[in-house]
Amino acid sequence: MRQFKKGSLEMILLCLIAQGETYGYELLTRLNSGGASVLGYAREGTVYPILYRLQDAGLIRCRMAPSAANGGAKKYYALTERGRETLGELIAFWRAYARCVEDFIGEVPGEETAAWKSSI
């Protein structure tokens, strides 16, 4: 089932960074505390490469912080202006996409359309 995750992880990480400057390890733990049961457990090898991609794409910027009280040096990430714009587009697209998938599901015999669909 993990395949559903593909593609939306980038958007989810952008969502988390949009809430305020943060760093990789914290993103990892927040990702795994909010929805790990559905998303599956994400490890370092999943999260860090996405951050590098997002930075290469100019959607987030990075600030080095020296070693904190406990642990190694951190790389704090924040959204760029372009990242904020892109995140808005991604969210709009995600919702259109989810709606489209729900339309396909709604035509399956025995699968009622989700309650929210008729309430929009």
Added chain:
Amino acid sequence: MRQFKKGSLEMILLCLIAQGETYGYELLTRLNSGGASVLGYAREGTVYPILYRLQDAGLIRCRMAPSAANGGAKKYYALTERGRETLGELIAFWRAYARCVEDFIGEVPGEETAAWKSSI
């Protein structure tokens, strides 16, 4: 944006087959008429390999049909019992997953939670 599609195409094809026995080319055209603007245009090289995977997994079964009035021979697919069960699980999982993603979006400043969420 196309990356959202990854993983859910299998489920969408199962949804379409669940509506009744059908064949690859028709799946292709139905896929592209229902939501191509959001999903992106799917080609043969995308759809047929998925059908082979689904068949290998025992979720659909195949029946050959001789050349029809117009065009080549068709391979009609139908859900197996296992396919029907799996589709139900996939739909449940998809909805839990979409809900989880919406939760992450809901925490983004400026992004209101979708209306349906509060109505469930």
Added chain:
DNA sequence: ATTACTATTTAGTAATACTAAGTATAGCGC
């Protein structure tokens, strides 16, 4: 000094979808 926790990096692999081409059948007009 060993353990535990924090924090980042990366090499190799797997899964999924896309591109782009090819094969083959049938009907139609000429």
Added chain:
DNA sequence: GCGCTATACTTAGTATTACTAAATAGTAAT
């Protein structure tokens, strides 16, 4: 018959995204 179009299926090669698994390194407590 021949080319054209539409139908229908196949496949090789590539790209993208995520996962596995391991390594590196700093801090602090025992």
